[in-house]
Amino acid sequence: MAFTVKIKRQENAESESYWQSFLCDGNADMSVAAVLNEMNRRVPLIDADGSGADPVAWECGCLVRKCGACAMRINGLPRLACNTFLRDLKDGAATIEPLSKFPLVRDLVVDRGIVFNNLKTLNLWLDGEAHMSDWTHELRYQSAKCLMCGCCLEVCPNFSPGGDFAGAVAAISGFRVFDQSHQSKHLGEVAAAYRKRYFEGCGRSLSCHDICPIGLPVEELMVRSNAAAVWGR
Amino acid sequence: MSRPIVIVGAGLAGLSAALAAAENGIKAKLVSELPSERAQSVMAEGGINAALNTKGEGDSTEQHFADTIAAACGLAAPNAVRGLVEAAPDIVRRLLSLGVQFNMSGFDDIDLRNFGGQRKKRTAFAQSDTGKQIMAAMIDEVRKYEAKGLVERYSHHAFMTLLLRDSVCCGCAVRDCYTGELVPLDGGAVIVATGGMHGLFGNTTGSLLNTGAAAAELFRLGVPIANAEFIQYHPTTAEHGGKRFLISEAARGEGGRLFVMRGGKPWYFMEEKYPEFGNLMPRDIVSREVWEHGKSAQVFLDMREIPSEVMKKKLSGIIDDCIAYLRIDPQKEPLPISPGIHYFMGGIQVDGRHRTVFPGLYAAGECCCQYHGANRLGGNSLLGAIYGGAIAANSAMDELSDSAKTTMPALPGAAAPQEALNKLNSVMQSSLGIVRDRETLVAGLAELEGMPGNLPLLGRAVLMSAVRREESRGGHFRSDFPERDDDRFLRATVARFDGSRITVSFEKIQEGR
Ligand SMILES: Cc1cc2nc3c(=O)[nH]c(=O)nc-3n(C[C@H](O)[C@H](O)[C@H](O)COP(=O)(O)OP(=O)(O)OC[C@H]3O[C@@H](n4cnc5c(N)ncnc54)[C@H](O)[C@@H]3O)c2cc1C
Ligand code: FES
Numbered sequence: 001m002a003f004t005v006k007i008k009r010q011e012n013a014e015s016e017s018y019w020q021s022f023l024c025d026g027n028a029d030m031s032v033a034a035v036l037n038e039m040n041r042r043v044p045l046i047d048a049d050g051s052g053a054d055p056v057a058w059e060c061g062c063l064v065r066k067c068g069a070c071a072m073r074i075n076g077l078p079r080l081a082c083n084t085f086l087r088d089l090k091d092g093a094a095t096i097e098p099l100s101k102f103p104l105v106r107d108l109v110v111d112r113g114i115v116f117n118n119l120k121t122l123n124l125w126l127d128g129e130a131h132m133s134d135w136t137h138e139l140r141y142q143s144a145k146c147l148m149c150g151c152c153l154e155v156c157p158n159f160s161p162g163g164d165f166a167g168a169v170a171a172i173s174g175f176r177v178f179d180q181s182h183q184s185k186h187l188g189e190v191a192a193a194y195r196k197r198y199f200e201g202c203g204r205s206l207s208c209h210d211i212c213p214i215g216l217p218v219e220e221l222m223v224r225s226n227a228a229a230v231w232g233r
Numbered sequence: 234m235s236r237p238i239v240i241v242g243a244g245l246a247g248l249s250a251a252l253a254a255a256e257n258g259i260k261a262k263l264v265s266e267l268p269s270e271r272a273q274s275v276m277a278e279g280g281i282n283a284a285l286n287t288k289g290e291g292d293s294t295e296q297h298f299a300d301t302i303a304a305a306c307g308l309a310a311p312n313a314v315r316g317l318v319e320a321a322p323d324i325v326r327r328l329l330s331l332g333v334q335f336n337m338s339g340f341d342d343i344d345l346r347n348f349g350g351q352r353k354k355r356t357a358f359a360q361s362d363t364g365k366q367i368m369a370a371m372i373d374e375v376r377k378y379e380a381k382g383l384v385e386r387y388s389h390h391a392f393m394t395l396l397l398r399d400s401v402c403c404g405c406a407v408r409d410c411y412t413g414e415l416v417p418l419d420g421g422a423v424i425v426a427t428g429g430m431h432g433l434f435g436n437t438t439g440s441l442l443n444t445g446a447a448a449a450e451l452f453r454l455g456v457p458i459a460n461a462e463f464i465q466y467h468p469t470t471a472e473h474g475g476k477r478f479l480i481s482e483a484a485r486g487e488g489g490r491l492f493v494m495r496g497g498k499p500w501y502f503m504e505e506k507y508p509e510f511g512n513l514m515p516r517d518i519v520s521r522e523v524w525e526h527g528k529s530a531q532v533f534l535d536m537r538e539i540p541s542e543v544m545k546k547k548l549s550g551i552i553d554d555c556i557a558y559l560r561i562d563p564q565k566e567p568l569p570i571s572p573g574i575h576y577f578m579g580g581i582q583v584d585g586r587h588r589t590v591f592p593g594l595y596a597a598g599e600c601c602c603q604y605h606g607a608n609r610l611g612g613n614s615l616l617g618a619i620y621g622g623a624i625a626a627n628s629a630m631d632e633l634s635d636s637a638k639t640t641m642p643a644l645p646g647a648a649a650p651q652e653a654l655n656k657l658n659s660v661m662q663s664s665l666g667i668v669r670d671r672e673t674l675v676a677g678l679a680e681l682e683g684m685p686g687n688l689p690l691l692g693r694a695v696l697m698s699a700v701r702r703e704e705s706r707g708g709h710f711r712s713d714f715p716e717r718d719d720d721r722f723l724r725a726t727v728a729r730f731d732g733s734r735i736t737v738s739f740e741k742i743q744e745g746r
Contacts, residue, residue, distance in 0.1 A: 029560060034474025037441075041475075043652040055651065059267060061440040063476050064554060066365060067271040069442075082474075083557065105411045113388065116268055125377040130332035130370075141334040144369035145362065148270045177373070180332050 001028055003092035004048065005035060007056055013104050021048035026086065032094055033063055033070050033082035057107035065214055068147030071154075072108050073097040078154040080147075080213045099154045102161055112150045118166040122193045124177050127186035136179050139224065142216050143176040152208035152218065158201050165201035168208035170194060171222040178228035191229040199226055236421030237262050237385075238629050239404055241392045241447060244272035245364070245615060246426035246598025248371045249622030250629075255378035259630055262418055264387040264407050266442060269372050273428050273440035273599075274618065277364025278481035278550065280346060280356035281328075281619075282612035283321035287342040292353035294318045301613060304350045304515045305606025306707040307723050308460065310743050313585045317604055317613075317620050324619055325357050331370040334359050336547060346547070347486040348611045350515035356612040361483055361550035364615060390416065392447040395423065395454060395594065396639040402593035403639050417641060422593050422629035425451065426622060429577040429599040433692050434665075435658035437574040438470055438479040448581055448600050449687035450645055452694060456589050457729045459602040459740075460579030462699035463708040465609055466520040466667050469534050470573030473558045477573030480534060480551060482611045484563070485512045487547055488539045491523065492567070493530040502526055517608045517708045520572040524667045533567035572667060576614060578605040578708060579698070582727060584743055587625035593634050597621035602725070607707020649686040657681065657689050664696055670713045674700045694728040694735050701737045702726055 002025050010017040022045075024035055039045060040055040047053045061067040063082045070081040075095050086092070102110035132140075152168040153159045159167040174194055181187045202222075209218040227233045238254050240247045243265035251261040265272065286292040297318040302309055329335055329343060335357050338344035345354040359366035378384040389410045396404040396417060404420040430445030431437040452458050468491070469484065470477040485491070491512050492499040503522060504511040512519070523532050536544075544552060544564060555563050581596040583589055583603055589596055597603075598618040605613060649657065664677030678696045681689050704718035705711050724739035 031474050034476075037475050041651060041655060043650075043655065059271070061267065061271045061273070061442045062276050063441065063474055064276070064478065064558065066276050066362075067267075067440065069267060069271045109411075111389075111411060116270075116386075116388070120376055120379055123380060125373045125380075126332055127377075129330040132329075132332070134337070137334060137337070140332070141359065141362075141366065144332075144334060144366050146369075148268070173373075176332060176369075 001026065001086070001092065003086060003094070006093065006095045008097040009056070009107050010104055012106055020053060023048050028085070028087035030086050031082050032074055032084045032096065033060055036081060057109050059109055068149035071099060071149035071151050073099060078151040078211060080149060083213055099150055101154050101159065102150065114161045115148050115150055115153065115169055118170060119173055122166060122170055122197060123186065123190050124173050126177060126180055127184055128182055130180040131182055132180060139221065140176045140179055143172055143221055145214065145216060146172045147214060149213065151211050151213055155207040155211045157205055158203050164197055166197045168218055168222065170198040171225040172216060172218060174225040174229070175221045178225055194225065194229040199230055235259055235633050236419065236635060238422045238424060238626065239264065239418045239420035240424045240426060241405065242426030242428060242598065242600070243269040244274040244426060244428055244598060244618065245368065245371065246618040246622035248375050249619045250424045250426060250597060250626040251375055251384050252371070253623040253626035254630065255383040257630055258383070261384050262387060262420065263384055264390045264392065264418070266389065266391045266410060268388045269368060271442060272368070273443055275365040275368045276440060277615055278361045278479070279348060279483040279486065280358030280363045280612050281325060281367070281615040282348065282355050282610065283325040283357060283616065284318065284355055285322050285325060285343055285345060285357065287338070288345050288354045290353045292355055294321070296353060297321065297355060300351045301610055304608045304610045306608060307719065308606030308707070308725060308742060309604055310585060313603055317617060320620050321616055324616065328367055328370060331374050333370045334366050336360060346483060347513055349482055349513045349519065350510070350610045356486065358483065358547070360546070361481060361548050367615065392427065392450065393644055394450055394642055396642065398639045400591055401634060402591050403634065406641060421633035421635060422595060424595040424597060424625045424629060425581065425600055426596070426598040427600045430580070430691065433657065433688060433695065434574050434661050436476050436662065438467060438477040439575070445688060445691060446648065449691035451581060452691050452730055453645060453687050455730060456591060456594070457582040457727045458580060458691070458694055459582035459725050459727050461695040461728060462702055462726060463578035463607050464574055464665060465516055465576035465578060465708050466572040467575035468516060468519040468523045468572050469570040471559055471568065471570055478558050479575065480555065480568060480570060483548060484534060484536055484551060487543050489534050489536040491532060492535055493526045493532050499535070515608055515610065520667055521710060523570070523572050527571055531569050532571065534570045535567040536563040537565070537567065576609055578602065578607065578609050586628040587621055588628055595625040595629055597625040607709065645687055646685060649688050653684055653686065653689065657684070657692050661692055665699060668710050668712050669699055670711060671700060690730065694730070697735055697737050698726045698728050
């Protein structure tokens with residue numbers, strides 16, 4: 001199956017962006033990540049106009065939706081390249097751009113450092129042994145599955161990388177901290193930071209829930225984190 | 234104030250080292266090309282071994298020791314393995330207290346599953362996402378020390394070279410992958426935890442982040458690589474997107490069976506030939522059997538008899554992944570499989586305390602050669618990464634140097650161009666199959682001759698190690714020397730580079746320096 005991949009490219013944060021298309025041949029079950037890898041292995045890499053091109057900069061690791069590295073905008077939506085298959089794309093064409101909410105580094109690589117920094121400034125860790133209730137085991141498991149890929153922040157109307165609002169990642173990860181902590185000063189601090197940096201800023205659009213590329217129960221985790229942080233339940 | 238420890242690699246081994254340092258009040262600089270969440274450790278599915286004996290099978294650390302040593306075919310250092318298996322139960326209980334969502338059974342007991350080469354149920358697991366679940370809890374715990382300033386992250390930084398003074402390691406130079414800037418990191422010790430050398434082959438089950446570049450640079454500088462020819466093929470993998478897709482051993486641990494069609498009926502060849510362990514023989518043996526049978530027929534993994542309750546509670550991720558990536562629902566159809574490169578038993582040579590030959594330089598996790606000998610048991614590498622990382626950090630803290638001031642060293646040449654990398658990958662794959670012989674290995678070496686760069690240099694060391702080991706043992710099978718030869722080769726293979734040539738020698742199995 002022949003198809004075209006159109007990629008938004010940019011040398012660095014200061015330079016102008018431009019579009020470049022590549023012709024590919026593969027089967028419908030290939031992922032976009034597999035396509036990008038195949039392209040970057042070509043020597044030389046030639047674009048659809050016949051000009052030589054530099055390899056496309058992007059991040060990937062596992063290729064099986066476990067590491068979150070490969071998040072990008074594919075045909076307008078933030079998705080994992082390794083979990084987006086050609087069979088699912090309309091018209092056999094893929095238009096690929098970097099996530100737009102994060103500072104651009106090069107081509108499809110953006111700096112998602114803010115995601116990790118937010119978890120740190122929210123003090124999200126356990127202070128003391130995990131208290132594990134059987135009832136919430138599955139939800140804690142889901143909480144720990146978050147890939148920190150940034151797709152939920154990309155679609156969030158309230159998140160901006162310069163702002164204070166930490167986005168759904170805080171609610172997802174926050175759940176296992178609230179659920180497993182004993183009453184403590186630390187827990188009180190986490191709850192206070194959470195209310196300010198998440199609860200008060202969230203407009204409940206729930207676009208985060210719909211976009212999560214691995215289908216986490218974002219809404220449920222959020223409701224429960226809110227209950228714990230706001231009402232102490 | 235002591236000088237910090239620089240840790241390169243933020244997978245399980247790197248995180249474990251950072252925690253051990255920070256808990257002792259020693260600052261760790263934690264370097265990785267991408268954040269911990271992206272490390273290969275998150276891909277581990279099946280579980281982590283510890284003789285917790287929660288299933289009433291009379292398991293013991295002694296038995297864990299015996300199984301590990303047997304699988305290693307004489308090449309694992311007994312003292313090191315003893316330390317590993319004895320620490321295992323406390324390591325897993327500690328993980329539970331950090332909030333790892335292990336599957337539980339009965340009243341507050343950690344559930345255990347069968348895994349290859351083990352006589353008892355010994356593998357603790359969190360459904361089929363054990364690595365990710367462990368990593369999430371470890372990352373949370375390390376974050377506590379980040380906030381206290383005891384762990385400083387250098388994410389998006391790649392290892393370039395060591396800072397050495399008279400072969401004492403005083404830090405390393407890293408490159409900011411975002412800006413290209415070269416950053417010298419001063420440290421009283423350096424722990425390398427950069428994962429396996431998957432990038433030499435390009436199409437393994439492992440993460441594409443584990444290029445082997447750091448190990449290759451250390452090798453160029455004169456750090457020996459041990460047992461490099463021992464490469465584990467996982468018996469049940471499939472091709473997807475130019476990489477090997479893993480179907481975890483947990484599938485067989487929970488009852489999956491291997492077969493080929495014979496006379497119109499499935500033939501469960503492993504069960505017939507190995508009545509005791511059946512489908513759960515150590516991986517070297519299963520892979521060779523699958524390879525052998527695969528020459529004339531397609532080999533299948535049959536999971537259809539696994540009860541749906543077990544599928545749902547213990548293997549759900551595997552089912553979803555097979556449907557997404559292979560377009561096969563293993564509950565309904567058997568999966569066509571073939572062996573693929575999965576794990577590197579060999580790597581940077583370390584002693585029982587994870588010290589390399591350079592004072593101040595340590596290595597832990599899959600990048601080093603420790604615990605697994607000629608063949609690793611599934612579930613022992615997550616354990617080895619956590620344990621080894623902590624041992625390396627403890628050794629580093631005991632020996633922290635306070636000399637400083639080095640000058641920026643000469644950097645290695647540019648990374649191999651794509652064309653060279655493609656060639657290296659194809660040579661490594663075709664020369665180092667499950668079954669090897671002198672002719673193909675020597676032909677592979679000839680093709681790499683004269684190729685510039687660190688990775689081809691490391692590739693040559695792996696091939697030369699395989700040429701020199703004229704016997705078959707564990708993960709190294711030579712069709713021209715099909716027997717095990719203890720007289721000549723009950724020893725570790727050690728490859729060294731002296732700046733102009735690679736030499737390979739065989740050394741006694743160490744008991745610690
Ligand atoms: C699919 C799969 C399933 C597995 N399942 C199991 C299992 O069930 N049980 C088990 O025990 N084992 C399993 N393993 C093996 C196990 O996952 C690994 O051996 C273990 O996670 C290795 O941990 P590590 O810390 O050594 O390295 P990794 O987790 O690979 O981390 C390496 C780190 O080094 C960094 N890095 C690499 N190169 C550089 C560089 N040049 N500069 C800077 N940073 C660098 C990376 O970014 C990363 O942070 C599995 C492996 C795979 C591939
Ligand atoms: S490459 Fe890991 S999630 Fe896509």
